[in-house]
Amino acid sequence: MATVEERVKAVTARVLKVPQEQIKLKHSFTVDLGAESVQSVELVAMFEEEFGIEMDEESALAVETVGKAVEYITNTCKEQGVDVEQ
Amino acid sequence: MNQKRQERSSKNLRKKHHLTDATEPNLLEDTFPYELPPLIRLEGTAVEYIDGEPVEFDFGAVKDRDILISDTTFRDGQQARPPYTIEQMVHIYDLMSRLSGPNGVIRQSEFFLYTKNDRETLDRCRALGHKYPECTGWIRAFKGDFRLVKEVGLRETGILTSCSDYHVFHKLKFRSRSQCIDAYCEIVDAAFEAGVRPRCHLEDLTRADIEGFVLPFVDRLMEMSEQVPEELSVKIRLCDTLGFGVSYPGVRLPRSIPKLIYKLNRECGVPSERLEWHGHNDFHKVHANAGTAWLYGCDFVNTTLFGFGERTGNPPLESAVFEYIAIKGDLCGIDTQAITELADYMRSIGLPIPENYPFVGRSFNTTRAGIHADGLRQDERIYNIFDTGKLLGRPPRVAITDKSGADGVTHWVNEFFGLKGKDRINKIKVHKLARWVIDQYDEHGRLTAISDQEMEAQVKELMPEYWEKYKSD
Numbered sequence: 001m002a003t004v005e006e007r008v009k010a011v012t013a014r015v016l017k018v019p020q021e022q023i024k025l026k027h028s029f030t031v032d033l034g035a036e037s038v039q040s041v042e043l044v045a046m047f048e049e050e051f052g053i054e055m056d057e058e059s060a061l062a063v064e065t066v067g068k069a070v071e072y073i074t075n076t077c078k079e080q081g082v083d084v085e086q
Numbered sequence: 087m088n089q090k091r092q093e094r095s096s097k098n099l100r101k102k103h104h105l106t107d108a109t110e111p112n113l114l115e116d117t118f119p120y121e122l123p124p125l126i127r128l129e130g131t132a133v134e135y136i137d138g139e140p141v142e143f144d145f146g147a148v149k150d151r152d153i154l155i156s157d158t159t160f161r162d163g164q165q166a167r168p169p170y171t172i173e174q175m176v177h178i179y180d181l182m183s184r185l186s187g188p189n190g191v192i193r194q195s196e197f198f199l200y201t202k203n204d205r206e207t208l209d210r211c212r213a214l215g216h217k218y219p220e221c222t223g224w225i226r227a228f229k230g231d232f233r234l235v236k237e238v239g240l241r242e243t244g245i246l247t248s249c250s251d252y253h254v255f256h257k258l259k260f261r262s263r264s265q266c267i268d269a270y271c272e273i274v275d276a277a278f279e280a281g282v283r284p285r286c287h288l289e290d291l292t293r294a295d296i297e298g299f300v301l302p303f304v305d306r307l308m309e310m311s312e313q314v315p316e317e318l319s320v321k322i323r324l325c326d327t328l329g330f331g332v333s334y335p336g337v338r339l340p341r342s343i344p345k346l347i348y349k350l351n352r353e354c355g356v357p358s359e360r361l362e363w364h365g366h367n368d369f370h371k372v373h374a375n376a377g378t379a380w381l382y383g384c385d386f387v388n389t390t391l392f393g394f395g396e397r398t399g400n401p402p403l404e405s406a407v408f409e410y411i412a413i414k415g416d417l418c419g420i421d422t423q424a425i426t427e428l429a430d431y432m433r434s435i436g437l438p439i440p441e442n443y444p445f446v447g448r449s450f451n452t453t454r455a456g457i458h459a460d461g462l463r464q465d466e467r468i469y470n471i472f473d474t475g476k477l478l479g480r481p482p483r484v485a486i487t488d489k490s491g492a493d494g495v496t497h498w499v500n501e502f503f504g505l506k507g508k509d510r511i512n513k514i515k516v517h518k519l520a521r522w523v524i525d526q527y528d529e530h531g532r533l534t535a536i537s538d539q540e541m542e543a544q545v546k547e548l549m550p551e552y553w554e555k556y557k558s559d
Contacts, residue, residue: 038520041492045517057512 003085004051004077005070011046012066015039025067033066047073053080113467123472126412128381134335134344141348145381148413153380155406156362156388157182157195160207161224161244162400163390164198167437174435175207176214178391181428182403183216187419190218191410192403193386196244199223199234208238222285227269232276242283244323245273249300250290267303274307278314285321287364292330296339296349304354321360322350323388326375329368329398333378343375347382362386367398376401377409391428392439392446404428404445422477430504441538445478448538452483485535488527492520498541499549503556511552518548 002010005025013020016033029035035043044060047053047069053076063069077084118124128145135141159182160175170178179195186192197211198204212221223243225231235243247270248258260266270286277284286307294300304322311319324346332341339345343363350356363379363386365372376387393402404425411417429446433439441449451474466482475481484490486498496513505511513520522544526532546553 038492038517038524041513041517041520045514048514055514057514060514 001085004074007050008047008066008070008073011050012043012069015043015046023066025065025070027066028064029066029069030064051077051082051084053077053082118472120467121473121476122415122417123408123412123477125415126409128413132335132381134342134348136345136348143344143348143382148381149415152359152385153410153413154193154386155191155403155410156386157192157219157390157403158224158364158388158395158400159195159390159403161196161198162364162395165396166394166399169203170435172203172207172210176210177431178428179211179219180214180216181424181431182391183214183218184421185407185424185428186218187417187421188217189419190220191407191418191420192219194222194242195219196222196224199225199231199238199240199243205234205238208240224287227273229273229276232273232280235277235282236280240282241317242285242321243277244285244287245270245277246289247286247303248289249303250294251299252293253290254299263299267299267306270303271306271310274310274320278310278318281318283318283321285323285362287323287325289325290327291324291346292326292340293328294340296346300340301349301354304350304356308355319360320356321362322356323362323364324350324379324384326363326365329366329371331365331371331375333371333375343378344382347379347384351383358383358385360385362388363401364388365401366396367393367400372399372401373405373409376406380409380413392432392437392443394437402444408445423479426478426480449483449485451480452485452538485537486523486541487535488524488532490523492516495520495523499545499552502538502542502545503552505556515552516549519544522548 009020009023012018012023012029012033016029016035016039018033023033027033029040029043040061044055044057047060048055051073053073055072055076060072063072074084074086116125117127128148130146131142131144133140133142159178160170164170182192182195197208199208208221208223220242221240223235223238223240224246225235225243226246227248248254251263254260254263254266258266260269274284274286288294288300288304291300307320307322326343330341331343331346333343335344337345339349347361347363350361351358361379361384363376363384365375365379365388372393376389379387387401387406389403389406390400391403393399393405407420407422407425411420411422425445429439439447441447444450451470453469470482483498483501484494486494490498492513496511496516499516499519500506500510503511519541523536526536546557
């Protein structure tokens with residue numbers, strides 16, 4: 001099974017239409033990867049779908065970087081009893 | 087007036103107007119207070135020539151007169167649609183009472199008395215224990231019908247006393263006017279005997295022979311009223327059955343509302359508190375005519391919720407409420423938000439309310455043009471009639487465009503489903519719809535706003551689980 005990081009990058013690449021190999025953990029979704037307002041919402045929705053979790057709208061949309069997203073999703077999966085590869 | 091006099095007169099009226107320069111806006115808040123509907127500030131008197139003589143009407147006095155609204159949603163309103171269920175009528179009556187407020191601005195509501203369901207509805211409405219609107223009845227001018235009023239124990243009932251010759255001769259088949267008046271007066275007598283106040287509905291008044299039939303009939307009713315206690319004295323409903331009434335001065339009888347009211351009020355001596363205007367909207371004059379009746383001395387205007395009534399309908403009750411507030415300059419205890427609840431309820435039971443219908447239509451305060459939306463963003467008063475958020479629970483809206491963003495789309499969806507507080511759908515769940523909106527502009531080059539109908543169709547397709555949950559009924 002792919003790791004959380006790999007899956008987060010795959011979703012990000014698909015939604016923002018950027019090559020997956022160019023996505024770094026330190027990248028900001030908006031500044032570096034060019035996410036517009038609606039795309040930020042789509043990213044959160046796609047993460048929910050990918051991991052089978054529910055995220056809090058406000059705190060999820062406040063996550064700025066890919067690395068923070070990996071961390072946030074890992075914690076949410078743990079809280080909601082969803083098994084993932086670290 | 088000959089041409090020379092006309093020229094001189096118009097020359098004399100010309101004058102120079104000087105700019106009052108200002109660096110601060112004057113928003114005319116005396117008239118447009120925003121937290122209330124724009125006020126109708128009446129001053130001075132109006133003059134109408136009646137029988138060749140100038141007659142003054144004191145419009146300024148209306149603010150202090152006891153003008154009121156009556157309702158016929160369950161009678162005239164119901165004549166225009168399949169019957170309401172008992173539960174529906176009881177619920178509507180309950181909300182109407184809330185709207186009316188403790189002062190009983192909506193003073194009366196009339197009910198059919200003919201069927202078992204009619205009578206059960208009346209009983210259940212009265213069992214709610216509301217002081218206002220008082221329940222009154224409606225019967226034809228048949229003696230047999232009067233038994234119904236007595237059985238249900240009402241204090242007042244409307245009686246159909248049609249007064250144009252179209253009705254007297256062609257519908258009711260009387261042999262003469264005098265025979266017709268005798269028959270009507272017999273019913274009025276029966277009402278007096280039973281201790282019930284008769285309210286004579288002068289059907290088709292605006293197409294009747296006023297001097298030759300109506301006024302002699304009303305004179306006789308007034309004479310009869312002098313023989314009974316004040317609380318039984320006849321009330322008169324002026325029925326503009328086909329909407330022929332005209333509000334402005336200079337119009338001949340029988341179409342002139344000012345003259346009709348003058349004749350009944352001052353020549354026949356029917357006090358203002360016993361006069362009621364009942365209009366129809368066949369010529370788009372219905373609300374203005376009702377307001378006119380108030381001004382010229384008729385204390386009651388008879389209305390239906392959302393103007394729904396026979397053919398083109400009646401004066402809309404909710405418009406009369408705003409007119410009342412505008413004249414009085416005060417809410418007078420009226421709970422205007424009940425109007426929105428009533429509209430939501432009516433829609434839920436299948437009453438069609440057009441999108442652009444004032445005060446309650448889905449788009450009544452939705453602005454579409456980008457420049458208007460920009461104005462609304464800067465100051466909502468620029469394109470909103472009054473504080474619709476406060477008075478109707480309906481803040482002004484902006485139609486969906488490329489500038490709406492996920493927040494705007496989410497706002498639209500929650501309003502569409504009527505979701506509030508913790509029930510509101512968050513924007514994560516609306517992402518497909520937000521994407522569809524953006525793509526309309528970015529991918530398809532759209533230049534116009536997206537209509538509510540289009541949004542509805544997309545909600546149904548892209549958010550089926552929510553559609554199922556909130557709209558499946």
